[in-house]
Amino acid sequence: xxxxxxxxxxxxDPRPAATGAGVGRVELREVTxxxxxxxxxxETSLVIRPGEFLCLLGPSGCGKSTALNVIGGFxxxxxxMALVDGERVCGPGPxxxxxxxxxxxxxxxxxxxxxxxxxxMRGASTAEARRxxxxxLSSVGLARFARAYPSTLSGGMQQRVAIARAxxxxxxxxxxxxxxxxxxxxxxxxxxxxLLEQWRDIRNTVVFVTHDLDEAxxxxxxxxxxxxxxxxxxxDLRIDLPRPRPREVHASEAFNEAKVRCRDLIRxxxxxxxxxxxxxx
Amino acid sequence: MTGAPRxxxxxxxxxxxxxxxxxxxxWRRWTLRALSVLTLFLLWNGVSAVRLRLPFVSFAxxxxxxEVAEAFLALANTGKLQSHIAASLxxxxxxxxxxATVGVVVGVLVARGRSIEDIVMxxxxxxxxxxxxxWIPLAIxxxxxxxxxxxxxxxxxxxxxxxxxxxxxxxEVDRRLIASARSLGANETTIIREIVxxxxxxxxVTGLSIGMGTCWFCLVTAEMISGQLGxxxxxxxxxxxxxxxxxxxxxxxxxVLGSASSAAVRGLGAVVMPWRRKNS
Numbered sequence: 001x002x003x004x005x006x007x008x009x010x011x012x013d014p015r016p017a018a019t020g021a022g023v024g025r026v027e028l029r030e031v032t033x034x035x036x037x038x039x040x041x042x043e044t045s046l047v048i049r050p051g052e053f054l055c056l057l058g059p060s061g062c063g064k065s066t067a068l069n070v071i072g073g074f075x076x077x078x079x080x081m082a083l084v085d086g087e088r089v090c091g092p093g094p095x096x097x098x099x100x101x102x103x104x105x106x107x108x109x110x111x112x113x114x115x116x117x118x119x120x121m122r123g124a125s126t127a128e129a130r131r132x133x134x135x136x137l138s139s140v141g142l143a144r145f146a147r148a149y150p151s152t153l154s155g156g157m158q159q160r161v162a163i164a165r166a167x168x169x170x171x172x173x174x175x176x177x178x179x180x181x182x183x184x185x186x187x188x189x190x191x192x193x194x195l196l197e198q199w200r201d202i203r204n205t206v207v208f209v210t211h212d213l214d215e216a217x218x219x220x221x222x223x224x225x226x227x228x229x230x231x232x233x234x235x236d237l238r239i240d241l242p243r244p245r246p247r248e249v250h251a252s253e254a255f256n257e258a259k260v261r262c263r264d265l266i267r268x269x270x271x272x273x274x275x276x277x278x279x280x281x
Numbered sequence: 282m283t284g285a286p287r288x289x290x291x292x293x294x295x296x297x298x299x300x301x302x303x304x305x306x307x308w309r310r311w312t313l314r315a316l317s318v319l320t321l322f323l324l325w326n327g328v329s330a331v332r333l334r335l336p337f338v339s340f341a342x343x344x345x346x347x348e349v350a351e352a353f354l355a356l357a358n359t360g361k362l363q364s365h366i367a368a369s370l371x372x373x374x375x376x377x378x379x380x381a382t383v384g385v386v387v388g389v390l391v392a393r394g395r396s397i398e399d400i401v402m403x404x405x406x407x408x409x410x411x412x413x414x415x416w417i418p419l420a421i422x423x424x425x426x427x428x429x430x431x432x433x434x435x436x437x438x439x440x441x442x443x444x445x446x447x448x449x450x451x452x453e454v455d456r457r458l459i460a461s462a463r464s465l466g467a468n469e470t471t472i473i474r475e476i477v478x479x480x481x482x483x484x485x486v487t488g489l490s491i492g493m494g495t496c497w498f499c500l501v502t503a504e505m506i507s508g509q510l511g512x513x514x515x516x517x518x519x520x521x522x523x524x525x526x527x528x529x530x531x532x533x534x535x536x537v538l539g540s541a542s543s544a545a546v547r548g549l550g551a552v553v554m555p556w557r558r559k560n561s
Binding site: 072073074091092093094096097098100102104106107108109117118121122149150151165169 | 455457458460461462463464465466467471475476479480482554555556
């Protein structure tokens, strides 16, 4: 890698404390996204408080990924707007880290250089960024994979590195689009705990899209269920389970109560979506 | 990119056992490859020895491998082989490097800008089906030196595979990777340098390797213009003089040099793309 920039840049702190000071407020203001059919949003409004872990849940095609992409700046709304800390979203930015379902690590960079990338973009010299990246990988138990290229890592490992890459710069908001959707059940359970552990130190705002109800209830402070196309907020549920959450929380009364409520709603919605699709066909 | 990433073994999991079994496999494969070439020579020897005549094809006047070997040694002993090869290599490499530069640069520009595509591509699509041999008269008219016209013809041979593969390669860079880079704060320059270029590299190297082959492919055509030197010229001259063994010598030399230089391009590709190596 280039190391010429070792002394040439001013020593900007590559890890600004983006969190903790009430930053990371996300708002969708009457957002409509018109797509050919389905997966759009209709005048959806939603406010996510700083430091809140919000899970977006719903049947496939309800526009939950679309909502996340609007916040991320990857999709421009047809009308309405997304705001992050009062500023209108016009495109992707380093204040919003992203983890996609399919591994989007840079295949030509080692795990360490993937994690270092965001730090370098924030003004750290290459050497400094690589050192911080290695520190971070060590802190999340990935030090021995630092020099591995993504294609030599398992799916779960790749997602761990992707989470590290998104969190190392301590963005105000973390956007996750079904990040564990392609993993097997055991790996998935481990990854959920791994994510909560990493998040505990940062406590930034998280928007986590999933279609797995258990996952949403285990992770979130709040679960929002979107209706089938056109996507609208159907249910907005506070999850008052204590943190840190052990696995056993799955067996608790509160967990089950929330689960039953969400499940019935989602089932009802899925049927509606299915019938509508049938009618269109 | 090659498909979706699958779950794979961790780097530490590669054991000695796996390594030895993979070397056994590669041994087997190399034996098969050698046998394939050997079989070709044996068949060739057989059909020319019995002067096989079939209703649709005749091997009666095909020079035998021994005659060809003799002609090859005769050519090598006079020292002419080396000067033919040197002349051809210069032309091929000159045309190739021009085509590689133009093909990759134009390819990247076309893939990134729609108006550039509309300006450049219709003309190039018109030029693409024109065979190298059809360019000879114009090449002679346009370039003052015959050397330049020969380089131009090898250039046309290499340009299109390099250009078209580069366009595809840049277009097919995973959009998620660009989105990820952007959300990590990368600007356009960084995205081109660190995402688009390495992302397009596998496709570009494929184009460069095919282009190297097609460049040699056009050599005989190009060297029809030549007055004295070049392995393509030698092949063409042997044909006009009806020296059949010499023709086959020329063909085989072109075949060997062409495939060796394509392999060299692929080898260089593997060096600059360490992340694509299987056992890293």
